[in-house]
Each structure stands twice: as C-alpha cells, then as structure tokens.
Amino acid sequence: MRIALIGYGKMGKAIEQIAISRGHRIDLIIDQNNQEDLCKENLKNIDVAIEFTNPQSALNNYQTCFDANIPIVSGTTGWLEHLPEVQLKCENGSGFFYASNYSLGVNLFFELNKKLTELMAPFKEYNIDMEEIHHIHKLDSPSGTAITLAEGIIKNHPIKELWIEGMSSEAKEVSIYSKRHGSVPGTHTITWHSEVDQISIQHQAYSRKGFALGAVLAAEFMPKKQGFFGMKDLLNL
Known part of the structure; x- marks a missing residue:
C-alpha cells in the first residue's frame, strides 16, 4: 500500500x-x-x-x-x-x-466506560469526575479522548447533559480536569464517587x-x- x-x-x-x-x-x-x-x-x-x-x-x-x-x-x-x-x-x-x-486499548476502554455508566445510572448518590493527563505539547484541552469518554457518559446516563472543563457542582455536568506534564503519552481516569466509596477505571498509554x-x-x-x-x-x- x-x-x-x-x-x-x-x-x-x-x-x-x-x-x-x-x-x-x-x-x-x-x-x-x-x-x-x-x-x-x-x-x-x-x-x-x-x-x-x-x-x-x-x-x-x-x-x-x-x-x-x-x-x-x-x-x-x-x-x-x-x-x-x-x-x-x-x-x-x-x-x-x-x-x-x-489505541486499540482506549477503544475497548470507551466500551467499558459506556457499560459502567449504564450500571451506575440508577444510583443517583454517585457523581462522576474525569481526569486526563498529556504531555506539555498537547495542543487541545480537554483531549479528544476525554471528550469522547464524556459523550459516552452523556449518552448512557439519564441526568448528565453536557461536559465542562474544570470543577462543576451541577448534577447534569461531567467535570473534566485536564493536566499537562512532561512527556506523558496519555492517561485517562474516570471516577464515580459517593459519600461512602468510589469506583475508578483508568487507561494509561505507555508509548505512541x-x-x-x-x-x-x-x-x-x-x-x-x-x-x-x-x-x-x-x-x-
């Protein structure tokens, strides 16, 4: 080819x-x-x-x-x-x-994210945050991967309607925290948290x-x- x-x-x-x-x-x-x-x-x-x-x-x-x-x-x-x-x-x-x-792993992670969202949707005591970390040369913020993950949550959750970059106290919003450090290829962490516990899933890339x-x-x-x-x-x- x-x-x-x-x-x-x-x-x-x-x-x-x-x-x-x-x-x-x-x-x-x-x-x-x-x-x-x-x-x-x-x-x-x-x-x-x-x-x-x-x-x-x-x-x-x-x-x-x-x-x-x-x-x-x-x-x-x-x-x-x-x-x-x-x-x-x-x-x-x-x-x-x-x-x-x-990344093949990230695309499997997208599916895992959707499935976890479906499982968590009935439990209103849980809220969700997302953190994405990339290298300092990453031009866009939040990353396209983080936005795709947020959209997967919004489509599969009855309350979530939009994502924002930074902290939010609104139940309808998905918070995305973007960080830029060194030469990190890409780490995305999604956390569902309540007053008594939390559930997290993460994908971490080792190289390009x-x-x-x-x-x-x-x-x-x-x-x-x-x-x-x-x-x-x-x-x-």
Missing part, C-alpha cells in the same frame, strides 16, 4: 516505522516545511493518506485529499465543529476515517506505538472505501 503521511512529528515518525514494518510504502511526506507539496498531482498514485497535524491546517488537508479522491485516516483533534462539512463530503463519495484515539499501530490498521481498512468510518467499524464493536 502506498501511503501519504501528512504530519511528520513524533506520531508521524512512529506511524512511518510501523507502516514500513508491515510492508507498506511511504511515498509522500508532508510537514510544515513543504505544505505546498500536498497537491492533487503528488497524490495521484497514493492509496491512502494518514493525517496527524493540527486543527488549523486539518480541513485544508482533508479538502486536498477529497479533491484527489484519496481516502483519509485522521487523528487530528480540535476541528469537530466542522464535522458536518466532512460528513457531507463522505455522503458524496469521499472516504474518511476519524478517531479521537487510535499503540496509537500508531491503530492508525496503520485504519489505513489498511480504508482503500477504495467511501463513507465516514471509525474504530467501531475497524474493531467490529
């Missing part, structure tokens, strides 16, 4: 290593120094693009790939206010795969390799596909 790698930071380099180890080719690398090389001509022999950049450039990157009829796997977060535009493109024949987190592998597996899933896909499609969850 011939891959265009859009974004060549630490994640991009980790994806490159895993893709090559699985027998794929990186035929185009785009970073901040050669953004002009992302064009229809350079994409004509590409099977799939993997995009890990930033919210400011992501939409333009998607549009260029859509124009070249190249399916995209994106791990960029912080752009979801424009999600309807991307979904419309997919309805018109484009292929797009998005996940707030490509888990995220990179998931992105490459998504890229292997996407060639010649049309529509909007995510990790549930890849993992049959």
